[in-house]
Amino acid sequence: MSKPSLEANNQKLIHKYIDRLCNKMNESPQEVNEFREEMINNLMSSVKYWKSKGLGESEAVSKALNSFGEPQEIETELKTLYRIKKVFSGNILKSSIAMLFLGIIIVGWFLYWNELRHYDVADEAFEIVLQEVGTAENPISDTMIKELEQYINKSTSVSGVVLRIQEDTGIAPQDYPIQYKYPENLKLDKLNNIPNNEYIFTYIVPSGTNILIPGTNKAISIDVGIHLFNDTTFMIGIILLFGYWILFAVWASMNVYYKGHGRALLVVLFLLLNVVGYALYLLGVKLIGGSTVIWKHRLT
Structure with a gap:
């Protein structure tokens, strides 16, 4: 984790603020660490911005924290966002997998029979x-x-x-x-x-x-x-497979958006290559690194 070059009391304020948020996250340790790292970077950018406006360090830290909002407010938004991520996107993934298996069974049995x-x-x-x-x-x-x-x-x-x-x-x-x-x-x-x-x-x-x-x-x-x-039976199987293809692309696009990597090019990649495209995305993140960006839009 990067260490902000701030006075000890200001560092303590920032870490206390971030710890309170991270403690409310029901995510994997990797995602929590990515979130923590991104929050520190964003807060430090905000502190730097306010210091460039002529404020002292303590006042700049206070302004940066205020620009993000009250922890309780952010906790509520975090819960909402992760509920959407876990429930909604999770249901999309489950639905796509169900459609994939049903489509394979119908088309496969059609051809076999x-x-x-x-x-x-x-x-x-x-x-x-x-x-x-x-x-x-x-x-x-x-x-x-x-x-x-x-x-x-x-x-x-x-x-x-x-x-x-x-x-x-x-x-x-x-x-x-x-x-x-x-x-x-x-x-x-x-x-x-x-x-x-x-x-x-x-x-x-x-x-x-x-x-x-x-x-x-x-x-x-x-x-x-x-x-x-x-042909009706065959087309039902094809429609299910097509539905899987679209839903998986939607799920993958949502997933990368929550990680702060939402790009139109990635959506096109998932639509064209589907699970292969998502595997390429994960490989790229592993090779060049990536972080979760959820609150950048809150910065002024």
Whole structure:
């Protein structure tokens, strides 16, 4: 800490004034020390100013302290400022982090499900048909039906299944009559296929294949309706990520403002680089040093 070149009694007045303020701060030791150092520098600048106006040292110290205001008044302002810093900016940071995680989960699950996982769900239904295919006379066995129904009932992503006996694989499956569908109230489109119904967050896409019936030239044609996430779901995830980006930039800008480093360039840095920009700011403060400036505007 820098030592002001003042008479002992005047030094005591300044330190007593600053100690009273620092004792009211519920901040980290580093922030308290930065605040103390800045207060000393600002008070000494004010003392120097008043001495340049022809006042004696004691009177200049008194003027400097008065220009800052009564300690009780400053204590109230300190509590208000730090309450804003801790509560308001803290809530902004928490909200940004929550939006980040929700956005990552939604976008990540959208990509994982739509691009990868839904194929596995369809393959599981195909595997049931393959493993439980019956005889040439009764290819759709009771066990196959039972397992398909159990599979669909426990799945939240499968809308239904349609089975047909396809005698000629060169002919479209929907040209053959339906041998089995589940659920029974499953509605098909005009082409006799599982419809691509659109919902708020999902839509249905049919996935199909043919399973050869042993000992015959026929095949079981299976179509499974799978729910995929639509563009609305994806956009919600993107909006959450964008919200995180903006809120974090706001929090970072507020944080550096309270430290006395509020500059338009830093705001631009946070908006462009976000957490990377804030890390660069912290690195710069560590390399060149920084201090908290809260009360400089109170100087005359």
